[in-house]
Amino acid sequence: MRRYILLFQLILIFTTVFSADKGKIEVPLRFDRYYNYEEVVEALKVLNKAFPELTKLDVVGKSEEGREIYALTINNPKTGEPLSKPGVYVDGNIHGNEIQAGEVCLYYANMLLTKYGENDKITKVVDKNAHYIIPVVNVDGRYHFFTDANTPSSNRSIRVPRDDDGDGLVDEDGYDDLDGDGNICQMRIKDPFGAYKVDPEDKRIMVRIKPGEQGEYTLLGFEGIDNDGDGKLNEDGEGYLDANRNWGYNWMPSYVQSGAGNFPLSGIGLKAINDYITARPNIIIGFAFHNNGGMWLRVPSEKSIYVDPSDIAAYDVIGKEALKITPGYVYQASYDLYVTYGDFDSHLFYINGAFSFTGELFQRESETYREDVKKSQQPGNEADLPRELLKFNDKVAQGELYKEWKKFIHPTYGEIEIGGWVKMSSRLPHPFMLPELVHRNASVVLLAADNTPEITMEVFDVKKIGKELHQVRVRLQNKKGLPTMSANSVKTKLYPQDMLKVSGGKVVAGGKINDARINKVTYKEKKPEIQFLAIPSYGVAEYQFLIEGKGEIIFNYSSLKAKCATASVKL
Numbered sequence: 001m002r003r004y005i006l007l008f009q010l011i012l013i014f015t016t017v018f019s020a021d022k023g024k025i026e027v028p029l030r031f032d033r034y035y036n037y038e039e040v041v042e043a044l045k046v047l048n049k050a051f052p053e054l055t056k057l058d059v060v061g062k063s064e065e066g067r068e069i070y071a072l073t074i075n076n077p078k079t080g081e082p083l084s085k086p087g088v089y090v091d092g093n094i095h096g097n098e099i100q101a102g103e104v105c106l107y108y109a110n111m112l113l114t115k116y117g118e119n120d121k122i123t124k125v126v127d128k129n130a131h132y133i134i135p136v137v138n139v140d141g142r143y144h145f146f147t148d149a150n151t152p153s154s155n156r157s158i159r160v161p162r163d164d165d166g167d168g169l170v171d172e173d174g175y176d177d178l179d180g181d182g183n184i185c186q187m188r189i190k191d192p193f194g195a196y197k198v199d200p201e202d203k204r205i206m207v208r209i210k211p212g213e214q215g216e217y218t219l220l221g222f223e224g225i226d227n228d229g230d231g232k233l234n235e236d237g238e239g240y241l242d243a244n245r246n247w248g249y250n251w252m253p254s255y256v257q258s259g260a261g262n263f264p265l266s267g268i269g270l271k272a273i274n275d276y277i278t279a280r281p282n283i284i285i286g287f288a289f290h291n292n293g294g295m296w297l298r299v300p301s302e303k304s305i306y307v308d309p310s311d312i313a314a315y316d317v318i319g320k321e322a323l324k325i326t327p328g329y330v331y332q333a334s335y336d337l338y339v340t341y342g343d344f345d346s347h348l349f350y351i352n353g354a355f356s357f358t359g360e361l362f363q364r365e366s367e368t369y370r371e372d373v374k375k376s377q378q379p380g381n382e383a384d385l386p387r388e389l390l391k392f393n394d395k396v397a398q399g400e401l402y403k404e405w406k407k408f409i410h411p412t413y414g415e416i417e418i419g420g421w422v423k424m425s426s427r428l429p430h431p432f433m434l435p436e437l438v439h440r441n442a443s444v445v446l447l448a449a450d451n452t453p454e455i456t457m458e459v460f461d462v463k464k465i466g467k468e469l470h471q472v473r474v475r476l477q478n479k480k481g482l483p484t485m486s487a488n489s490v491k492t493k494l495y496p497q498d499m500l501k502v503s504g505g506k507v508v509a510g511g512k513i514n515d516a517r518i519n520k521v522t523y524k525e526k527k528p529e530i531q532f533l534a535i536p537s538y539g540v541a542e543y544q545f546l547i548e549g550k551g552e553i554i555f556n557y558s559s560l561k562a563k564c565a566t567a568s569v570k571l
C-alpha cells in the first residue's frame with residue numbers, strides 16, 4: 001500500500017492529548033485518559049502485582065500479529081477456588097476501534113481490587129464470585145487504532161486479510177492519511193453543481209441542497225487516493241473479519257452475514273478465548289462491551305430464536321435496573337437493533353449457558369452545549385445536533401474533536417479541502433467524560449455479580465412415618481435474581497443439571513414437592529437419592545424423601561454455576 005509521509009510530530013501531539021502519559025502506571029489506575037495496548041497490559045500487570053492474593057494474570061492466547069491477549073481473574077482463595085463460584089465474565093474491545101470498552105473492564109477490576117475490604121458491596125462480590133476480565137479481545141485492533149490513521153469507525157477487524165471487492169487482491173486500497181495528522185477525515189471539493197452547501201449558521205457543516213438550489217460542494221468521502229487505480233476509492237482496506245460475527249451459535253457464511261470468516265471461530269484469538277470460556281463452565285453471566293449508542297442488548301439476535309419467558313425475566317432483573325444506572329440507555333433484544341449471526345452474546349447464552357449482555361457504551365447526545373439539555377431531544381430540533389456538537393467541540397473540548405477544513409492539493413482531484421471529526425471523537429467520550437462512563441457501566445456488572453445465585457439449604461420438616469422410616473423435607477432457596485440454570489440450558493440439555501444427592505440412609509422414595517400442604521410430590525422413579533434440578537430466580541425448590549435407617553443423613557447440592565450447599569439431619 002502506498003503511504004504518504006507521516007508527520008510524526010503531529011501524531012505525537014495528538015496522541016499525548018488522549019492517551020496515558022508515558023509515565024508510570026500506578027494503582028489506583030487513572031481513567032481520565034485512554035490506555036493504548038501496551039498500557040493496558042502494563043495496567044493489568046500493575047494490578048496483579050499490587051493484589052497478588054486476589055488476582056491471577058493469564059495469557060489466553062495470541063493474536064494474528066502475535067500480541068498477547070490477557071485475562072485477569074479476581075478471586076479470593078479464602079472463600080474457595082474460582083470454579084466453585086458463580087463466574088462473572090467481562091470483556092471489551094472486540095471491535096478494534098471501540099476502545100473505551102477496555103477502560104470499562106479495567107475500571108471494574110480496579111474498583112473491585114482497590115475497594116475490597118473498604119466497601120461492603122464490593123467486598124461481597126469479590127468474596128462471592130470469580131471474576132474473569134479480558135479488557136481487550138481484539139488486541140491488534142486496539143494497537144492499530146492508536147498507532148495508525150483512522151476514522152472513528154475504522155480498524156474494527158481481526159487482522160485476517162480479505163479481498164473485499166473480489167478483484168483477487170487483498171487489502172490493496174485502504175484509507176490514506178493525506179495530510180499526515182493521524183486522522184482519516186473527510187474530503188470536499190468546491191463544485192457549483194455539487195449536492196451540498198454549507199450551513200449558514202456554521203460553515204463547517206455540510207447540508208444537502210434543496211431542489212433547484214445552487215450547490216457549493218461535492219463530498220469525496222474519506223481521505224485517500226485510489227491506490228490500485230481501479231477507479232474506486234478506498235474500496236478494500238485492512239481486514240475485514242468481524243470478530244463478533246464468528247462465534248459458534250447460529251453462525252452463517254459471509255454471503256449471509258458480512259464479516260463472517262470461512263468457519264466459526266475464525267481468528268486464532270477468538271479460538272483461544274472460546275477455549276478459555278469453555279474451561280470455565282462456572283461462568284453464569286457475561287458482558288461484552290462495545291460502542292456506541294447507549295444500549296443493553298440481550299438475546300436473541302434473530303427474532304425467530306426462542307427465549308423462554310423465565311430467562312427473559314432473569315435478564316430483566318439486570319436489564320431494567322441497568323437503565324437507571326446508565327440514564328439514557330435502552331434495554332432490548334439485540335435483533336431490535338439489527339439481526340446478527342455468530343455474535344458473542346448468543347454463543348455465551350446458547351452454548352455456554354450463561355446470561356449475556358452486550359453493552360453499547362456512550363451516547364453522542366451527551367456531548368451537550370446548551371442550557372436546556374432536553375430541548376435537543378425534542379422532535380424538530382434534530383438539525384440542531386451537528387451545530388451543538390461542534391459548539392461542544394469548540395467550547396467544552398477546546399477543539400480537540402474536530403479538524404477545521406483546510407486546503408490540500410490532491411494528486412487526482414487537485415485542490416480539495418480536508419476536515420471533519422477526528423479519530424478520537426464521535427464514538428468515544430472525551431477523556432474528561434470517561435470517568436463517569438466507566439463507573440456507571442462497571443456498576444451494572446457489579447449489579448449482575450450481586451444477582452448471581454446465593455443458595456441456602458435447610459431441612460424443614462422431619463416426620464417419623466414407620467419403624468425406621470422417616471419423611472424428610474428439604475428446601476433450597478435462591479435469594480438472587482439469576483436462576484442457577486437458564487431454562488434454555490435445562491431444555492436443551494446443554495450440560496448436566498444441578499444435583500441434590502442424599503447420603504447416609506436408604507432412600508426409599510424421593511421427589512419434588514409440588515404442594516407441601518396437600519402432600520403433592522412427584523416421585524422420581526429410579527435412583528430417588530439423586531434429584532436433578534434448577535433453582536429459579538428469587539425462588540425455592542422443595543424435595544421430599546422417605547428414608548430408611550438411622551444416623552446422620554447428608555444432603556448435597558451441587559451446581560456447575562452456583563456455589564454448592566449442604567444440609568444434614570440426624571434420624
Ligand SMILES: [Ca+2]
Pocket residue numbers: 162163164165166167168169170171172236
Ligand atoms: Ca481487493
Ligand SMILES: [Ca+2]
Pocket residue numbers: 149177178179180181182183184185223
Ligand atoms: Ca488526515
Ligand SMILES: [Ca+2]
Pocket residue numbers: 173226227228229230231232233234235
Ligand atoms: Ca481502488
Ligand SMILES: [Ca+2]
Pocket residue numbers: 173174175176224225226227233234235
Ligand atoms: Ca486508498
Ligand SMILES: [Zn+2]
Pocket residue numbers: 094095098290291
Ligand atoms: Zn462493537
